[in-house]
Amino acid sequence: MKVVLASDHGGYQLAREIESFLEELEVECVSVGCDCPDSVDYSDYGIPAAESVAKGEYDRGIVICGTGIGMSIAANKVKGIRCALVHDVYTARVTREHNDSNVLAMGARVIGVDLAKEIVKTWIGSDFEGGRHAKRIGKIAEYESK
Numbered sequence: 001m002k003v004v005l006a007s008d009h010g011g012y013q014l015a016r017e018i019e020s021f022l023e024e025l026e027v028e029c030v031s032v033g034c035d036c037p038d039s040v041d042y043s044d045y046g047i048p049a050a051e052s053v054a055k056g057e058y059d060r061g062i063v064i065c066g067t068g069i070g071m072s073i074a075a076n077k078v079k080g081i082r083c084a085l086v087h088d089v090y091t092a093r094v095t096r097e098h099n100d101s102n103v104l105a106m107g108a109r110v111i112g113v114d115l116a117k118e119i120v121k122t123w124i125g126s127d128f129e130g131g132r133h134a135k136r137i138g139k140i141a142e143y144e145s146k
Contacts (some may be wrong), residue, residue: 001124002028004058006049007108008042009034010066014108014116018062021117027124030058048076053102054080061103062120068107075103082137087111092119093145096126098133 007015012034022029032049034040054059061083063071068085071098075083083103084095086132087110095101104123106116128134 001059002030002057003124004049004052005029005031005064006061006071007034008045008063008066009037009039010042011064011068011106012073015062015064015079017041017113018064018116019118021123025124026069042070043074043127045102046071047078050071050075050078050081050083054078059102062122063105064108065105066107066109068105068110072103072112073103073107080141082140084129086119086123088115089118089122090132091139092123093126096123097129100128100133107146120143 005019018075019031035046045064049061049063052058063075065071072085073081077079077094081103082099083105084099085105086092086095094137096144106119
């Protein structure tokens, strides 16, 4: 699995922790910024990261800002992206199993490092169930194609 990781200044520190954690999990990770804690605009990093997932350059993406809200909104503007803002392990699993989320958003000011790692581990390790859920994802894709 190949994962793209992006953050703004609010998510910078947590993104570094997650990057190291993905290496521990032996998941290929490419960070596309930001590369310092100085103020930046989340959309400048979240949209390109989501576009790279939509183009198939990466299997999944992880975007992090202060609350996760801005990054999730930005990522979800990209056609083909199903970005889920997650603050707990249960929704990390279910968003993969039921929604086939391909981008994970987290808020560095909302959750701690240990919880973020558990969320990532669960999200990375969960698969889409398909079945009745595939029909729902298909409806979203059909809407996007209009």
